[in-house]
Structures are given as C-alpha cells and as structure tokens.
Amino acid sequence: xxxxxxxxxxxxxxxxxxxxxxxxxxxxxxxxxxxxxxxxxxxxxxxxxxxxxxxxxxxxxxxxxxxxxxxxxxxxxxxxxxxxxxxxxxxxxxxxxxxxxxxxxxxxxxxxxxxxxxxxxxxxxxxxxxxxxxxxxxxxxxxxxxxxxxxxxxxxxxxxxxxxxxxxxxxxxxxxxxxxxxxxxxxxxxxxxxxxxxxxxxxxxxxxxxxxxxxxxxxxxxxxxxxxxxxxxxxxxxxxxxxxxxxxxxxxxxxxxxxxxxxxxxxxxxxxxxxxxxxxxxxxxxxxxxxxxxxxxxxxxxxxxxxxxxxxxxxxxxxxxxxxxxxxxxxxxxxxxxxxxxxxxxxxxxxxxxxxxxxxxxxxxx
Numbered sequence: 001x002x003x004x005x006x007x008x009x010x011x012x013x014x015x016x017x018x019x020x021x022x023x024x025x026x027x028x029x030x031x032x033x034x035x036x037x038x039x040x041x042x043x044x045x046x047x048x049x050x051x052x053x054x055x056x057x058x059x060x061x062x063x064x065x066x067x068x069x070x071x072x073x074x075x076x077x078x079x080x081x082x083x084x085x086x087x088x089x090x091x092x093x094x095x096x097x098x099x100x101x102x103x104x105x106x107x108x109x110x111x112x113x114x115x116x117x118x119x120x121x122x123x124x125x126x127x128x129x130x131x132x133x134x135x136x137x138x139x140x141x142x143x144x145x146x147x148x149x150x151x152x153x154x155x156x157x158x159x160x161x162x163x164x165x166x167x168x169x170x171x172x173x174x175x176x177x178x179x180x181x182x183x184x185x186x187x188x189x190x191x192x193x194x195x196x197x198x199x200x201x202x203x204x205x206x207x208x209x210x211x212x213x214x215x216x217x218x219x220x221x222x223x224x225x226x227x228x229x230x231x232x233x234x235x236x237x238x239x240x241x242x243x244x245x246x247x248x249x250x251x252x253x254x255x256x257x258x259x260x261x262x263x264x265x266x267x268x269x270x271x272x273x274x275x276x277x278x279x280x281x282x283x284x285x286x287x288x289x290x291x292x293x294x295x296x297x298x299x300x301x302x303x304x305x306x307x308x309x310x311x312x313x314x315x316x317x318x319x320x321x322x323x324x325x326x327x328x329x330x331x332x333x334x335x336x337x338x339x340x341x342x343x344x345x346x347x348x349x350x351x352x353x354x355x356x357x358x359x360x361x362x363x364x365x366x
Contacts, residue, residue, distance in 0.1 A: 001162075001171045003147040005074065009043070015240040017157060019047035019196025022080070022228040023056040025063040027235050027256055035237040035252040039070045045150055047196040048078025048159030048177070051143070053228040057084075057107040058114065061139050068142075077146040078159040078197065079177040084108045085144045088133050093125050111136045148176050154247065155240070156189055160197040161220075164188055180278075183215055183222055192219045192247075194238070199226035201321075201354065208272040208322050209352035210234045212251050225253060231321075232257075232338040232346050232354045255348060257336040260362040262329045272355070273303035273323035282310065282317040290342045294323065306356055308341045325355030337362060 009015075016035055021028050037044065050064050051057050067073050087096060087108035097120070100109060112118070112132045120128055133140060150157040161182035162168040163175055168189050179185075180198050183205070187193055200206040200213050200222050210225040210233060226233040234255040241248040275296060285293040285302070292310065294317070295302045303323030311318050327349045329335060335347040335357075345359035 001148055001169060001176050002173055003077070004149040004151060004169060005147045006151045007074075009152050009242055011242075011244055013043060013242050014038075014041075015043040015045060015152075015155075015242065017045045017047055017194050017223055017238045017240065018235060019159070020049040020078070020199075020224045020227050020229075021046065021060065021235065022049060023051060023054040023060045024227055024235065024256065025050075025056060025060040027227075027254060029063065031235050031237050031252065031254045034254055035239060040072060043072045044070075044074070045157045045194075046073075046075045047157050047194060047223065048076045048146075049080045049196060050075065050078070051107050052080035052083055052103070055105050055110070057105075057110050058139070061107075061142065065139075065142055074150045074157070075146055076150060076157060076159060077148050077177065081143055081146060082177070084111070085140060088129065088140050093120075093122055096120070096125070096129075108132065111139070148173065151191075153191075155192045155194055157194045159195065161185060161195050162187055162189065162193060183213060183218070183220055185220075186218060187220065190219075192221060194221045194223065196222070196224040198222065199224045199229055199233075200236075201226050201230055202277050204274040208325055208327070208354055210236070210348070210354060211253070211352040212236050212238045214249060221249075230354075232336075232348055234336075234348060253352070255336050257338045257348065259334050259365050260337045260345075260347075261365050262331055262333045262335060262357075262361055263363050264361045265330050266326075266357045266361055267328045267330075268324075268326045269328065270303075270324050270326065272325050273301040274299070275301065275319050275322045277320045280318050282319060284317065290344065294319075296323070306341060306344060306346075321354075326357065327351075327353035327355040329357055329361075334365065335362070 064075050084107040160179040163171040164186045182195050201210050212223040214221050223236050223238040225236040234253045237252045239250045281297045282294040283297050291304050305323050335349050338346040340359050344356045
C-alpha cells in the first residue's frame with residue numbers, strides 16, 4: 001500500500017475525522033466550526049473522497065489545500081480522488097471519452113472548462129489534455145500526493161479498510177480505496193481502524209441513520225454519512241479525545257438540508273426493517289396510493305415503503321432504503337427536510353433517524 005504516514009500523538013489532544021465530502025466543502029467548513037475545530041491545535045483527518053459526484057471540485061481542492069497548509073491536517077486518498085489523475089495521465093482516448101460520457105461533471109473536465117476547453121477531438125486529444133495538465137499541475141500534484149493511511153499509536157485511518165493480515169501495511173491499493181461493507185470483515189492490527197467510503201446507513205447496525213458506527217469487538221469505526229450518495233445524507237465529524245491512554249468518542253454532524261419545526265406528534269412506534277442495498281428483491285403484498293407493504297424475498301423482511309422508493313429493473317423490484325422508515329417525531333422537534341413526495345416528507349430527525357413523516361406537520365422555523 002502506498003504512502004503510509006506514521007504520527008505519534010501527544011499525551012492529550014483531539015482528533016476530528018471526516019470522510020466523503022464529495023465536493024461539499026462549504027458544509028465541511030460549517031461542520032468544522034460546529035465541532036469547534038482549533039486549527040494547529042486539533043488534528044484533522046479527512047479520510048478520503050473530497051472530490052466527484054457534485055460540481056464544486058475545483059473549489060474543494062482549493063479549500064483542502066488551504067486546510068493542509070496548517071499543521072496537524074491530513075487529507076487522505078479516496079477512490080474518487082484518483083479520478084482526476086487518471087483522466088490527466090492514465091486513460092487512453094477511448095477510456096477518457098467513456099468516463100466523460102458517464103460523468104460529464106468530473107474534476108478534470110471542470111478544469112478543462114475553466115480554461116475554455118469543452119471538447120476533446122481525437123486529433124487534438126493529447127495536446128488539449130496536456131494544456132489542462134500544465135494549467136492545473138499544482139492541483140493535480142496535490143491530489144496525487146495524498147497519503148493512503150495515517151497511523152497513530154492506537155488508530156489507523158484509511159478510506160475503505162485494511163486487509164485482515166498482520167502485515168496490513170501490504171494491503172492492496174484497490175482494497176484500501178474501494179472495499180465495500182468493511183464492517184463485515186475482521187482485522188487483526190490491534191488498533192482501531194477508522195474508515196469512510198461506505199455509507200453507515202447501508203449497514204443494519206446503522207439503525208436507519210447516517211451516524212457513525214463503532215464496533216468495539218472488531219475495533220472498526222465507520223463514519224461515512226452518505227453525502228451525495230444517499231438522498232437523505234449528512235457529513236459526520238467523528239471526534240476522538242485522547243488523554244494519556246484513554247480515548248473517548250463523540251460525533252457532531254450537519255447537513256445541507258433546511259430545518260423545519262414539527263407541529264404535532266407523529267408516533268408510529270415501529271421498528272425499521274433492514275434492506276441490504278445491494279442484495280434485495282421485493283415482492284408486493286399490498287399496494288396503496290403512496291405507501292405499499294412489501295416483503296424482501298432474499299432476507300425475509302417485511303414492511304411498508306413509500307412507492308417512489310421502489311425501483312423496477314425489468315420486473316425485479318428492489319429498494320435502496322429500509323422498510324418501515326417512519327421515525328417518531330414530537331411537536332416542537334426540529335428536523336432536516338430532505339425532499340417531499342406526495343403527502344410525505346423525507347427527513348433526518350434530531351436523533352439521526354432517517355425516514356418519512358407527513359409533510360403537513362412541518363412548518364418553517366421563525
């Protein structure tokens with residue numbers, strides 16, 4: 001594995017870990033203020049994937065470079081962070097154009113557009129690409145120079161995970177950047193492994209929230225709040241307080257969605273039913289105008305779901321989000337409104353629960 005940085009932490013300090021910013025640099029800036037980040041005093045670890053998915057790539061690079069001018073800041077490599085380098089130096093013409101068609105707002109193309117290049121005809125491809133590379137060499141060098149791992153006395157920070165081997169330092173680059181469902185794996189490093197990459201919501205133990213998951217048996221901590229990936233998403237600041245050999249964990253989070261006030265209680269008193277986002281198949285039990293009752297044929301779970309969340313792939317029904325996702329909220333509570341569908345609102349509640357409530361019980365905050 002490339003670029004492992006080792007750092008001995010002082011006896012007393014605070015570490016703030018965030019991951020998967022995905023160009024939402026302004027939200028990161030706001031979250032750091034909310035977490036009372038003290039530049040030069042606290043440690044800040046960005047656990048990969050600052051780029052791609054949304055359109056503030058260049059602004060995010062500029063913000064990250066500014067952060068990294070300060071001592072005790074580590075911006076690690078994520079799988080999406082490698083895309084600009086591949087577009088700039090690795091891809092041949094056919095692969096470059098395929099990437100362009102699939103992700104037309106990627107970082108390298110935004111660089112090109114910034115200097116007036118909007119097309120890459122085959123006969124001028126290399127010349128135009130070199131023109132972009134020369135203009136944005138500092139930004140490309142910054143992204144390529146990102147370390148893969150920060151290792152301290154008791155923690156390993158890495159984007160997706162490390163292999164379950166005592167010489168974990170030899171984990172493949174692909175595994176370190178792209179391995180999914182890392183909480184389902186084991187690791188024998190003896191240290192806490194802090195990862196992003198895979199949204200916490202996608203795990204059963206996420207309990208229908210985007211909040212970080214701490215597995216004390218495996219010593220794995222997942223902190224990805226699903227920014228730009230999940231329709232209801234947030235950015236988590238996972239805070240580690242070190243005092244001697246003692247470590248305490250806490251979380252501060254924020255989201256781009258506006259706040260609304262709840263005007264009356266909505267208490268369903270039901271438990272959400274986990275849906276594995278990559279392995280489910282739904283059977284319709286009974287359909288309603290806005291909500292249907294379905295059964296997961298693979299895992300046996302049964303529950304209600306908003307109809308718009310049911311996907312249809314040539315007759316196979318599936319979903320990305322959990323069943324019975326109707327969180328209890330009370331009058332006077334503040335929630336984040338993510339979107340509305342029909343008579344329902346998709347929200348993130350104060351306790352982090354994600355789901356649907358009637359939109360008519362929400363009002364603007366004075």
